[in-house]
Amino acid sequence: xxxxxxxxxxxxxxxxxxxxxxxAARAAEDWTERLLIVANxxxxxxVALARYYAERRSVAxxxxxxxxxxxxxxxxxxxxxxxxxxxxxxxxxxxxxxARDEKGAVKRNDCWLLVLCWGVPxxxxxxxxxxxKAADSMRSVFRRNxxxxxxxxxxxxxxxxxxxxxxxxxxxxxxxxPPASRHMMMVARLDGPSVTxxxxxxxxxxxxxxxxxxxRVYFDARGIQDPGxxxxxxxxxxxxxxxxxxxxxxxxxxxxxxxxxxxxxTDVALYAGWYAGGLEGPFRRPDFRFRPGAVVHHIHSFSAAxxxxxxxxxxxxxxxxxxxxxxxEPYLQLVLNSQxxxxxxxxxxxxxxxxxxxxxxxxxxxxxxxxxxxxxxxxTANEQADRLEATRHPDLPxxxxxxxxxxxxxxxxxxxxxYLAEKNVALRSPVLDEKIxxxxxxxxxxxxxVAAYGRARSGYRxxxxxxxxxxxxADLLLTLNKPADALAVLDGLIRKYPSYEGCRSLVKNAxxxxxxxxxxxxxxxxxxxxxxxxxxxxxxxx
Numbered sequence: 001x002x003x004x005x006x007x008x009x010x011x012x013x014x015x016x017x018x019x020x021x022x023x024a025a026r027a028a029e030d031w032t033e034r035l036l037i038v039a040n041x042x043x044x045x046x047v048a049l050a051r052y053y054a055e056r057r058s059v060a061x062x063x064x065x066x067x068x069x070x071x072x073x074x075x076x077x078x079x080x081x082x083x084x085x086x087x088x089x090x091x092x093x094x095x096x097x098x099a100r101d102e103k104g105a106v107k108r109n110d111c112w113l114l115v116l117c118w119g120v121p122x123x124x125x126x127x128x129x130x131x132x133k134a135a136d137s138m139r140s141v142f143r144r145n146x147x148x149x150x151x152x153x154x155x156x157x158x159x160x161x162x163x164x165x166x167x168x169x170x171x172x173x174x175x176x177x178p179p180a181s182r183h184m185m186m187v188a189r190l191d192g193p194s195v196t197x198x199x200x201x202x203x204x205x206x207x208x209x210x211x212x213x214x215x216r217v218y219f220d221a222r223g224i225q226d227p228g229x230x231x232x233x234x235x236x237x238x239x240x241x242x243x244x245x246x247x248x249x250x251x252x253x254x255x256x257x258x259x260x261x262x263x264x265x266t267d268v269a270l271y272a273g274w275y276a277g278g279l280e281g282p283f284r285r286p287d288f289r290f291r292p293g294a295v296v297h298h299i300h301s302f303s304a305a306x307x308x309x310x311x312x313x314x315x316x317x318x319x320x321x322x323x324x325x326x327x328x329e330p331y332l333q334l335v336l337n338s339q340x341x342x343x344x345x346x347x348x349x350x351x352x353x354x355x356x357x358x359x360x361x362x363x364x365x366x367x368x369x370x371x372x373x374x375x376x377x378x379x380t381a382n383e384q385a386d387r388l389e390a391t392r393h394p395d396l397p398x399x400x401x402x403x404x405x406x407x408x409x410x411x412x413x414x415x416x417x418x419y420l421a422e423k424n425v426a427l428r429s430p431v432l433d434e435k436i437x438x439x440x441x442x443x444x445x446x447x448x449x450v451a452a453y454g455r456a457r458s459g460y461r462x463x464x465x466x467x468x469x470x471x472x473x474a475d476l477l478l479t480l481n482k483p484a485d486a487l488a489v490l491d492g493l494i495r496k497y498p499s500y501e502g503c504r505s506l507v508k509n510a511x512x513x514x515x516x517x518x519x520x521x522x523x524x525x526x527x528x529x530x531x532x533x534x535x536x537x538x539x540x541x542x
Contacts, residue, residue, distance in 0.1 A: 034110060037053060038116050040067065046119030056202050056203075084149065109157045113187070113352060117191075122189075124146055126144060132145075132162050134162055142331075146328050148326075151365065151367070154185055154362045157184060166362065169356065184362060188372035193316070197316050197317050200316075201369075205371035213294070215248075215267040215269030217271070219240045220272070221233040221273070231332075242346050244405070244409055246346040262500065262501035266468070267398075269294050272299075277303075290315065295322045295376055304369065312369055321370055342354075345376055345377055351373070404435065413439055416439060430459030430465070433459060434472070436449075450480075453470075467500060483513050490510040511530070
């Protein structure tokens, strides 16, 4: 029999749900009535993008502001004030969305979000002539006044604050939106190496929202133990666990190096890692593409110093839908908190909410690039599978995979295997066959695992998918004490994909197996495929 305390707790939960659930629903609807779209009136493409976004997101055209700003990514502090900050502030005040008291303190701010369009400058250059006495008390590394345009505009409602150094973000780690603080706004941009890429961010976001994001997840930590840097790795580990709980096929790498070029990375839906100045490893492959709408984040001091190079712009050009980066050095303790960012995204928050809940500081170096209203994960795994099943959507195998992973997280591996086997009778999907193989190997159903991996190898068309599942099959065969069969798998890869970046590693592994099997013919063929040792190596052996 429930106690009176239990009854009181239950009544309290009911009351809170009545308060917060309608409020949350209303908040989601109110976004389009609480934003301002800003475009560069000197660039027709910028203006067209603003109108396109308003149309696609059903935003009233009176929420578009055209400003006469420079056509450069970097501007001076004076240019920022005169062409961006002041016109935006005047617009908000004129429309009654921003009001201050007689002392200049904000008393009302009905604008939650600024959406900056391609063509609006990205960053504000340092101005050493601006001297602020109060800055003398700051740590020397923060005694700087360069900033991201986005981050500087975020504190616009606070009035004319000190320019040097960062400001604490009142949104940091917040659970609920809309903004509780009237002193700041969220700011994001539709941007990229070209206006075509910027426009595609809108289309990708809207397309993904109908199905929910699907694909694989990769987190690239560095295995660092130094206390000053370990926090970034800890955030990535926690984000990996959040992705697993949400049902995504998630990989966590903890080697110091970034994922190598031969890593069989495919179908990337979410990614975070560090520390490379630009796209490296698998991302540099000429044919590499993210899943449309993928959300990616790479920690680097200058990941968004320009939209034409670095990490953010090029990743968007390769199909990603949203990314967060830095225009100047932010220092590690003030970069995006990857754990909070991905936890918010995976729980259904939109891109802007997730980014600003994970941002420790404003008036600093961060830029948020993508449709701010984009909700990549609006459905639970069960809801997503039901929706895609109802329409027989081409991505249905991924939805089944996500749902099966929720069983696995709950410790129900056998149930997951049975579920996938049942669903795959009609689909015959290599994605599901690969996972069935993994599960059967884990459950020691070796014969079923070998058969499932074989079907996956036959069903896949992408080289890296085939390499990944073939390696899994070869490893399984070795555990079953079938080295000749494992060698046959590797030999098939070597002959079929001689230009694969990891072919040298495959040849070495195959050669080792050939030695153990006494297969001199194959060993000789592999030896011919390996280049001779360099003169340096030969000299070192003498």
